[in-house]
Amino acid sequence: MAGPLPRLYRIVIVVAMLxxxxAAGAWLGASPSLPFLIGTGMLGGALVGVVASYALLHQPRH
Structure with missing residues (x-):
């Protein structure tokens, strides 16, 4: 958990994760050993980035 961060830092973290x-998804999509396309890899990577940034910035509520 990143804790309570200012809004600008949260946006920077989300954009960096995306x-x-x-980029990692596009790299995997361009790899000849995996049957993915670059666009599909980028889309999958962006979805993973959204989930990862949410998990990083989300604060649990007790």
């Missing part, structure tokens, strides 16, 4: 995961 870019990193989309």
């Amino acid at each position: 870019l990193i995961c989309s």
